[in-house]
Amino acid sequence: SQATVLKALEGIKCDDTTGDVIRLCLSGNNLKGQLPVGLGTLTSLTQLVLSHNQLSGHLPACLGQLVHLENLHLDNNNFEGEVPKSLKSLEHLVVLKLENNKLSGSIPAVLGHLHRLRRLDLSNNQLTGAIPARLTQLAQLQELLLFGNQLSGVLPETVGQWVSLTSLQLQNNCLQGYIPASIARLTKLTGINIQQNPDLIVDRLQLQRALPRCRIKM
Template identity: 35%
Template sequence: MQNLNALNLSHNLLTGSNNLQGPLPVPPLGTVNYLASNNSLTGEIPSWICNLNILESLVLSHNNLSGLLPQCLGNFSDELSVLDLQGNNFFGTIPNTFFKESRLGVIDLSHNLFEGRIPRSLINCSKLEFLGLGNYQISDTFPSWLGTLPKLNVLILRSNIFYGVIEEPRTGCGFSKLRIIDLSNNRFSGNLPSKSFLCWNAMKIVNASELRYLQDVLSSYGQVTNNVLSTYD
């Protein structure tokens, strides 16, 4: 399969010799899209993932994968635009290795067992539109620094251990493109900053013909759309 550039094993009930209940199948090095969501795959993400240096989409959501994420995650491919690992049993901290000029537009790590803080290197992902970090054990203050990401549309932080006061923006507004934010089921205190709501103009209905919803935000990212929508719509 030397010329294979896409491997899609999602949504299967394969049995016998093709049973998708074991470790991740090894794809050819030229694979561009690796999609294996909604199976019963187990084990850790193996080290060979770091060799897929032209990969554009890595979608392993809704499996039984576990272990630590490899340190190369976020910097092994200059082409990676979709990273969807939601609905597994990954633990530990999220690697702080997202590199400058990253093409990542969708990162969804929700519904895992991660701990620690949000990796500050996410600030390098200037093309990021969707960030899903809900439903695990992040312990951190509100990540106001994410407000500098120029294209961030959706920010999911629900069901974690975020704490403290969400402070008023000191300079400017931040989150200029934000349309959806979920902070529910955390430990924030104090009042919600009124200035933020006044500033978040992308949430306001100005011209109904220009409205964009979650489907539109993710439509350019292909196969990952249905997985994300099923969780957040």
């Protein structure tokens, strides 16, 4: 319908000088099919928001060519396969939202290159393996949402490097071992959820002492 077309056009913004597409926001437009490889030619994009559609298939490696991206929202679709390692090239990325898909494999350690990242949401997928220690290099990260996966292994000893973190959501996984003592350095943390990780060994009193201002769910 005409209304649908107009809604879609509102989500597309071009640079006034060059005419390049800088924003593509088409969430909730009932889009189907796979992401076209040609998407990688829109190298001036700063925002790519395709949330709440019915997109499927693998996330193409060409996403790594969108080097000016600040916001990449592909959540609430039917994407499958692995998180592409090519995303390491998106050095301006502030928000990466891939939650509520069917993504599998491990979390790429190279996401630790995204030093401007403030929100990383990979929740409710089928991700396995350990949380990569290199992710703790993300010193500006404020929200880390990894709940509802099949992540295993121990938490990185270097979690204390997440000095900007306010929210850490790790519930519904298969994490093991102890909470590293360095977590006490996360003075900005206001919420942590580690529920439903049966093999995670937690001393509630000790954790409350380490994080006195934090709401703990365990």
